[in-house]
Amino acid sequence: MSRISHVFEQLQQHGRRALIPFITSGDPDLATTLDLMHAMAQAGADLIELGVPFSDPMADGPTIQRSSERALAQGVGLRDVLAVVAEFRRKDGQTPVVLMGYLNPVERMGYDAFARAARQAGVDGVLTVDCPPEEAGPLTDALYAHAIDPIFLLSPTTPESRFPVVARLARGFIYYVSLKGVTGAATLDVADVRNRIHAMRGRVGLPIGVGFGIRDAQSAQAVARFADAVVVGSRIVQAIEEAPRGEAVDRVAALIREIRSAIDAGVGAQA
Amino acid sequence: MRRYDLPDERGHFGPYGGRFVAETLVQALDDLRNQYQRYAQDPEFQAELAHELKHYVGRPSPIYHAKRWSEHLGGAQIYLKREDLNHTGAHKINNTVGQALLARRMGKRRVIAETGAGQHGVASATVAARYGLECVVYMGAEDIKRQAPNVYRMKLLGASVVAVDSGSKTLKDAMNEAMRDWVTHVETTFYIIGTAAGPHPYPMMVRDFQAVIGQEARTQMIELAGRQPDVLIACVGGGSNAIGLFSPYLEDEAVRLIGVEAGGLGLESGKHAAPLSAGVPGVLHGNRTYLMQDDNGQIQETHSISAGLDYPGVGPEHSWLKDSGRATYVAVTDAEALQAFHDLCRLEGIIPALESSHALAYAVKLAPTLDKEQILLVNLSGRGDKDIPTVAGLSGLAL
Structure with a gap:
């Protein structure tokens, strides 16, 4: 069983939900990225999504675009991201790490070379936002061969007839994009998201995480009542951007703790 | 004769093309494909399109035998397909009329577009005005500075022009931003992409x-010269004017096809916009194609004297035509394009766009190597009025 599936199984046994924070590798620098990963895991993150900076982040809003630009200004590339994961694994063998980014850096490295190196570094899942299932066959083959879970998106515009198409290739968990738009856009419509998650249950056979538009502890709590995982990205990246030099790690840890307890309280109250 | 029927059902030209977008856009692209395929077969749609192209755009555009210039170069006869004489001054409007008619039939009241030099933005704003659609044009902040007259032209036509401040602040970033708009307003909005990419x-x-463009040329060349040309030459940024000319000639293997990329300061300088000449395949803006990128797969900034060619990718069909050997791709420098620009002004009384001047510059190289019976057809894809401030600036003049 993959590290991702194992974590979801454990959480489910305890009636808990996964908290998945996203940060961009190399923002503000690679050393801080490593510290942030450890701090987030300690503060209650169950899985870590690590953004691979890309020059043309079409699916991202301004906050994550800027973080990508900050990382690229230091020349951070896919190989550096893998090196950070390998470093993280020296101390943390439990917290799954999912790389999130765009296809071209992976394509440039070569699918097989990438999958091999990612496995060696200790990466557990890979989400390439601009590679839908119809184009993903060669990539997923390479990832399966190296026991890495390909993560796929479902969106508010995905017709139900496509659920099986996505589910057939997906492993680990399904990432439901909670709104039509880019990362960090408007606040999501909780009732709408709940209905969609309901429709997916039983048709995808994997845990379902919800992301895009979760701005604070309150919306995380609301979503956690019906989703298996809550992904928080832009809000954390914004905290890193706004933090005075040297304070990013503490601020992010505090934010994770706040969201963690809101999620747990919400789910606990429900039970 | 080889049959030519690409792309396949999923939009692939061999290994190129495809549909590399976030999940949110997949359904919208399915709808668009289905609607397009339906209207492509619909006589009423085709009749309306033909009517608009004739009475609004001014088609057919003539082909002109540039005799003085041909004599000056001392070789092959050069003919020019005069897309510069279209309404709005370039080939771009052929496509925006088509897409706007489609948008209307799909019930979309809002159109968005990206633009580099502003020609596609102007063509989009024009058809939006003509058909009563709301229009938002995304344009890199750098390009807005370089192309002030076209920005004002779009505003006169009732469009909103949104400055894009991210990345390199040029065409590729405008396209990123248009994609972000589309993913946010996908149910109400039609994205008019300006080139044969995406x-x-x-x-x-x-x-x-x-x-x-090519369909007219096939008829016109018979009328004018009694036969088809030996060589077709067109500039390639995204490559829409080139593919428009080449496409009806693909199965006619006696006709050589040459696409001319922006060589900028020279391929060896790294400052150019010539992915087919000096790039490697990758994935950007929804398709797999040749790209200018570094070893990390980051897209590189490009350079060209011509804002319309200043783009790190190229339409996927050109990538396929290159690999298959059916078309050849070359690059000319800024300086060569500029020289051809001046030559056409002085010898033929035609001010060409800097984009089209790249195609002309390659004709300058090729014509003298061929005998006088040979025929080159160059796509004069746009007129140069928009470039006058740039050219004057290079001559040290401020207008």
Whole structure:
């Protein structure tokens, strides 16, 4: 069983939900990225999504675009991201790490070379936002061969007839994009998201995480009542951007703790 | 004769093309493909399109035998396909009329577009005015500075022009921002992509709308010269004017096809916009194609004297035509393009766009190597009025 599936199984046994924070590798620098990963895991993150900076982040809003630009200004590339994961694994063998980014850096490295190196570094899942299932066959083959879970998106515009198409290739968990738009856009419509998650249950056979538009502890709590995982990205990246030099790690840890307890309280109250 | 029937059902030209977009856009692209395929077969739609192209755009555009220039170069006869004489001054409007008619039939009241030099933005704003659609044009902040007259032109036509401040602040970033708008307003908005690139069905659809250029040329060359040309030459940024000219000639293997990329300061300088000449395949803006990128797969900034060619990718069909050997791709420098610009002004009384001047510059190289019976047909894809401030600036003049 993959590290991702194992974590979801454990959480489910305890009636808990996964908290998945996203940060961009190399923002503000690679050393801080490593510290942030450890701090987030300690503060209650169950899985870590690590953004691979890309020059043309079409699916991202301004906050994550800027973080990508900050990382690229230091020349951070896919190989550096893998090196950070390998470093993280020296101390943390439990917290799954999912790389999130765009296809071209992976394509440039070569699918097989990438999958091999990612496995060696200790990466557990890979989400390439601009590679839908119809184009993903060669990539997923390479990832399966190296026991890495390909993560796929479902969106508010995905017709139900496509659920099986996505589910057939997906492993680990399904990432439901909670709104039509880019990362960090408007606040999501909780009732709408709940209905969609309901429709997916039983048709995808994997845990379902919800992301895009979760701005604070309150919306995380609301979503956690019906989703298996809550992904928080832009809000954390914004905290890193706004933090005075040297304070990013503490601020992010505090934010994770706040969201963690809101999620747990919400789910606990429900039970 | 080889049959030519690409792309396949999923938009692939061999390994190129396809549909590399976030999940949110997949359904919208399916709808667009289905609607396009339906209207491509619909006589009423085709009749309306033909009517608009004739009475609004001014088609057919003439072909002109540039005799003085041909004599000056001392070799092959050069003919020019005069897309510069279209309404709005370039080939871009062939495609925007088609897409706007489609948008209307799909019930979309809002259109968005990206633009580099502003020609596609102007063509989009024009058809939005003509058909009563709301229009938002995304344009890199750098390009807005370089192309002030076109920005004002779009505003006169009632469009909103949004400055894009991210990345390199040029065409590729404008396209990123247009994609972000589309993903946010996908149910109400039609994205008019200006070149034969992007996710399927755009490369196919834009090619089909631009193929009127080559279709007319096939008839006109028989009338004018009694035969088809030996060589077709067109500039290639995204490559819509080139594919429009080439497409009806693909199965006619006696006709050589040459695409001319922006060589900027020279391929060896790294400062150019010539992915087919000096790039490697990758994935950007919804398709797999040749790209200018570094070893980390980051897209590189490009350089060209011509804002319309200043783009790190190229339409996927050109990538396929290159690999298959059916077309050849070359690059000319800024300086060579500029020289051809001046030559055409002085010898033929035609001010060409800097984009089209790249195609002209390659004709300058090729014509003298061929005998006087040979025929080159160059796509004069746009007129140069928009470039006058740039050219004057290079001569040290401020207008």
